[in-house]
Amino acid sequence: MSAILTVMRAGPLSSIQDEGRFGMLLHGISASGPMDRAAFALAGQLSGGGSGGIEFTTAGLDIRLASGTCQVGFAGGDFVVRHNGMVQDWPGTVLLETGDTLAVTPGSWGNYGYLRFDADIVAKPMMGSIATSSRAGLGGIEGRALRVGDVIELSGGGGTGTVPVLPEQAEGAIRVIWGLHADSFPQELRQRFLDGTFTISPRLDRMGVRLDDVDGVFADAKVLSLVSDAIVPGDIQILGDGSPIVLMRDHQPTGGYPRIATVVTVDLDRFAQLRPGTSVAFTPITLDHAHQLLRSRQR
Amino acid sequence: MAGSSASETFPMPTLIPLGDSSFLVRFGTTLTDDANRAAIAFASALARAPVPGVLEVMPNLVxxxxxxxxxxxxxxxxxxxxxxxxxGLASDKRKPHGWTIPVVFDGPDLEETAAALGMTGGAFIAAHNASPLRVLATGFAPGFVYCGLHPQVLVLPRRMAVRPAVPAGSVLFAAGQTAIAATEMPTGWHVIGHTDFNNFEPTKQRPTRLTAGDTIQFEAVR
Known part of the structure; x- marks a missing residue:
């Protein structure tokens, strides 16, 4: 099976992703991979499971199949997808034939959506992965976001199967585990962090999501200079000016700002999909509870 | 500098969950030679005897x-x-890989750095290169290395202002350490020179050459 598609329109944060480039932290490279891993997996199931996929944002995406045929699956957030102008169910799947167009525009919620195909995306693997790292400038097409005129080749049988990840159905507060430097924040400040309201700021990308600290919880926090230490996705760090920022898939591998908490794995997809302006609250759970949630999701 | 005698003892670490899929084994909260050596030795022990279920091991500064x-x-x-x-943690028994890295000491902050330490440029370069440094940690950015620790007379805080971008190969100096940027990046460190030594080749399966624990002799070249 093979096909060639052309990017007719792409937002500045669209990129080629796969599950991620794991194992490269000591070389200074975080794993990247989909911002919403469950949605990426679902698009793969719908399409037939070719490797790799296109991640797009509320800026939308238009593609045209220049040659061949392919089954395309789409999922993630809420988007409107048109196949040759006809609106399709979202999430869903459709067969693209030569000359067909697929146009995606934002729907009512979510920041990220995915297109995946029944054949593999052809890109040069870097350290075993084609995931685009916006931080390291690796993977995908020349390590950069997609843009108009990009040509993406699809080849191979696909169908290698993707591990289904059940999307987390939870709503409400984002669950966290207290972070590496939680003890260096006064108890009173930790409580205000839980009581406070934050909103997702417009300053978000694949590296991190900056929060607006509506109640000024961290406005007067004394931020100590710390020895640089390992960062994981979901870490909530407090910058020198008191801004909280949640580090995401293209996070820096190490950093020296204090981290009060870490978003649990099962809630990170949901957090990534929160649009600017959305209120968000955080609630702590135990490590054991976080693991129970992970195990129940895999069943 | 502390030797690796048989009686070497390491600081007791704390074990801290970092999210729900990582643990941090932390040997100190400030950068000391002992804590750094312990981190490198422990990472080496994990490489020799991997822990089932552990997917990735990254040594950091401490x-x-x-x-x-x-x-x-x-x-x-x-x-x-x-x-x-x-x-059973013993000091890292691997013979550290020794590197000689040529540096052109022509950075925009060289004279200011030397002056802040009460030295001429030439004296600073001589003091900087007087003895080999250890690679303390990698991982901050692709191919980036922290090297140290310099003696107290060479300890200088970071600059007040951050430079938005310094080129790959920049040799950086602050906080008792020398660092090499392998990619373009912003930095608040003093830029003292540059090197042609390339520690990041993304097309290779192992994209960097320097490993925590390696020793580096910096050498002034023109």
């Missing part, structure tokens, strides 16, 4: 990150294995 699969191993099992390796 800690080691263990990324694990919570559906494949319980925290109790992992921490038990970690404590076993800590109890």
């Amino acid at each position: 800690s080691v990150l263990l990324r694990y699969d919570p559906c494949a191993a319980t925290p109790d099992t992992i921490l038990g294995e970690v404590r076993l390796r800590l109890s």
Whole structure:
């Protein structure tokens, strides 16, 4: 099976992703991979499971199949997808034939959506992965976001199967585990962090999501200079000016700002999909509870 | 500098969950030679005897990150294995790889850095290169290395202002350390020179050459 598609329109944060480039932290490279891993997996199931996929944002995406045929699956957030102008169910799947167009525009919620195909995306693997790292400038097409005129080749049988990840159905507060430097924040400040309201700021990308600290919880926090230490996705760090920022898939591998908490794995997809302006609250759970949630999701 | 005698003892670490899929084994909260050597030795011990369920090990300046699969191993099992390796922890027995790295000391902050330490440029360069440094940690950015620790007379805080971009190969100096940027990046460190030594080749399966624990002799070239 093979096909060639052309990017007719792409937002500045669209990129080629796969599950991620794991194992490269000591070389200074975080794993990247989909911002919403469950949605990426679902698009793969719908399409037939070719490797790799296109991640797009509320800026939308238009593609045209220049040659061949392919089954395309789409999922993630809420988007409107048109196949040759006809609106399709979202999430869903459709067969693209030569000359067909697929146009995606934002729907009512979510920041990220995915297109995946029944054949593999052809890109040069870097350290075993084609995931685009916006931080390291690796993977995908020349390590950069997609843009108009990009040509993406699809080849191979696909169908290698993707591990289904059940999307987390939870709503409400984002669950966290207290972070590496939680003890260096006064108890009173930790409580205000839980009581406070934050909103997702417009300053978000694949590296991190900056929060607006509506109640000024961290406005007067004394931020100590710390020895640089390992960062994981979901870490909530407090910058020198008191801004909280949640580090995401293209996070820096190490950093020296204090981290009060870490978003649990099962809630990170949901957090990534929160649009600017959305209120968000955080609630702590135990490590054991976080693991129970992970195990129940895999069943 | 502390030797690696048989009686070497390491600081007792704390084991801290970092999210729900990593533990940090932290040997100190400030950068000391002992804590750094312990982190490197422990990472080396984990490489020799991997812990089942642990997917990735990254030594940092004073800690080691263990990324694990919570559906494949319980925290109790992992921490038990970690404590076993800590109890027998000996200094890193690997013979460190020694590198000589040529540096052109022409950075925009060289004279200011030397003056702040009460030295001429030439005296600073001589003092900087007087003895080999250790690679303390990698991982901050692709191919980036922290080297140290310099003696107290060479300790200088970071600059007040951050430079938005310095080129790959920049040799940086601050906080008792010398660092090499392998990619373009912003930095608040003093830029004292540059090197042609390339520590990041993304097309290779192992994209960097320097490893924590290696020794580096810097050499002034024109």
